[in-house]
Amino acid sequence: APANVEKALRIFGQLLNNKVFLLTFVRTLEAQRSFSMRDRGNVASLVMTALQGKMQYATVVLKQLLSDLIEKNLENKNHPKLLLRRTESVAEKMLTNWFTFLLHRFLKECVGEPLFMLYCAIKQQMEKGPIDSITGEARYSLSEDKLIRQQIDYKMLTLTCMCAENGNATQIPVKVLNCDTITQVKDKLLDAVYKGMPYSQRPKAEDMDLEWSQGRGARVILQDEDVTTKIEYDWKRLNTLVHYQVTDGSAVALVPKQISAYNIVNSFTFTRSLSRY
Incomplete structure (x- = not known):
């Protein structure tokens, strides 16, 4: 009882x-x-x-x-x-x-602010190179056990993040890597857009969709996994910016997660556009 x-x-x-x-x-x-x-x-x-x-x-x-x-x-x-x-x-x-x-x-x-500044500096340094989204291994890691040793070709891109603040549309340039997965890109965008807000009060990456504007009103929802995801020897390769052929200077936006049907339609449309290359 x-x-x-x-x-x-x-x-x-x-x-x-x-x-x-x-x-x-x-x-x-x-x-x-x-x-x-x-x-x-x-x-x-x-x-x-x-x-x-x-x-x-x-x-x-x-x-x-x-x-x-x-x-x-x-x-x-x-x-x-x-x-x-x-x-x-x-x-x-x-x-x-x-x-x-x-x-x-x-x-x-006393030491909370200096420790946070140190954390931000280490995080910024690590994000200059590739980071494995599954294992956490990084090209610029402080831990030898978590070091990416193989050579990876990558380029730095500057995306223009469109966001609405107090009713006004603003554009925030954010540096990312073309080898970043979509979730990694969303995390970097969130860090830039909500840098002055406590972490507990800002949206989470899994609650947001990354929308890529291709011009003429065409918009595509980018995801880590969709119908375009490549499968190699029963292994899935998470989608990255280079997979979607996102170029330097592209306009993107973080929007609340859409219904799955909308994502499927956009993914199918994008698959057809990829097949032309």
């Missing part, structure tokens, strides 16, 4: 305020072979959330768990540099949440 569940949770919450119980509870869970990495992360997050209003008590418990972890590391004769590196224990995951709670105000008031 819901009443019994609520009562049990209330009693369990009281037990969490007992240091002996909480330490025994965590140690018992970690002793189980079936206690997976995901379970460890969930338990650490839930415990820290429950103790968020009692950070002094949470710190005492965390210090004891870290002390146990250090002793265990010494007993196993592991290298000291490996400690806290793999975050495989509840204590290590609790430590991450502990830092998150205590550093929130510092991040928000």
Whole structure:
């Protein structure tokens, strides 16, 4: 019954305020072979959330768990540099949440803006070269594991994004790559159009359609996958700007996602135009 569940949770919450119980509870869970990495992360997050209003008590418990972890590391004769590196224990995951709670105000008031500027600079540098939309590998990656090593031919294009702002039509030039997928292009356009707006308040790429104006009133909806998508050895190649033969200086617009029938008609029309080349 819901009443019994609520009562049990209330009693369990009281037990969490007992240091002996909480330490025994965590140690018992970690002793189980079936206690997976995901379970460890969930338990650490839930415990820290429950103790968020009692950070002094949470710190005492965390210090004891870290002390146990250090002793265990010494007993196993592991290298000291490996400690806290793999975050495989509840204590290590609790430590991450502990830092998150205590550093929130510092991040928000002091280093949030410089960190955001650093993020934007890294993102801008990465987007100067190709980025695999599936794996996230990039030509200009900071991580060697995520580096695109093969040579890729690509060109930079400047698209003119048409958008309406306060009832007035404006044109915003946006730099993209001809090897970008349609979703990647939409993300770059959104970054340019809504650069002064919080990320949580701006539209998402999946909720928008990319409309390409071909002149004389002809407009085509570009998509990552449609009837023109190429299939090679049972693999689908996501559509890119070069696939649609979008040229430098083309006019595009972000519009709310249209009904599927409209997209199908436009895709079919565009397929016929491609067959002429």
